[in-house]
Amino acid sequence: MTIVPLRIGGGTRLKILESLALGTPVIATRKGAEGLDLVPGRDLLVADDPAGFAAAVVRILGDAELRAQLSHNGRQAVEARYDWRMIGQHFNDFIEKW
Structure with a gap:
């Protein structure tokens, strides 16, 4: 499981995309x-305070079905939207329209 407790910041969230691509719940x-x-509750879990993070960790550790669903859905989301082949296709489509 990957935990990303960012409160400030910018840029691409590569650690989330890499974790999901590996099938790791986030x-x-x-x-x-x-x-x-990404869809919270389907592709990853969202928590904004320490108690929420603790509850989400316990939930993932205690629920094998949830763990498997998050792993599967997160990986599928990354493959469908962030795979280099998809990014390349979107770029080519943009260039052709431009």
């Missing part, structure tokens, strides 16, 4: 997942 703050095309 718990992040809203700020940590900001700008990513």
Whole structure:
């Protein structure tokens, strides 16, 4: 499991994308997942305070089905939206329209 407790920051959240690509469940703050095309509760869990993070960790550790769903859904989301082949295709489409 990957925990991303960002409260401030900018840039691409590569640690989240890399973790999801590996099938690792992610718990992040809203700020940590900001700008990513992911659905909280489906692709990752979101928590914005220490108690929320603790509850999410316990939930993932105690629920094998949830762990498997987050692993599967997160990986699928990354492959569908952030895989280099998809990024390259979006770039080519942009250039052709321009």
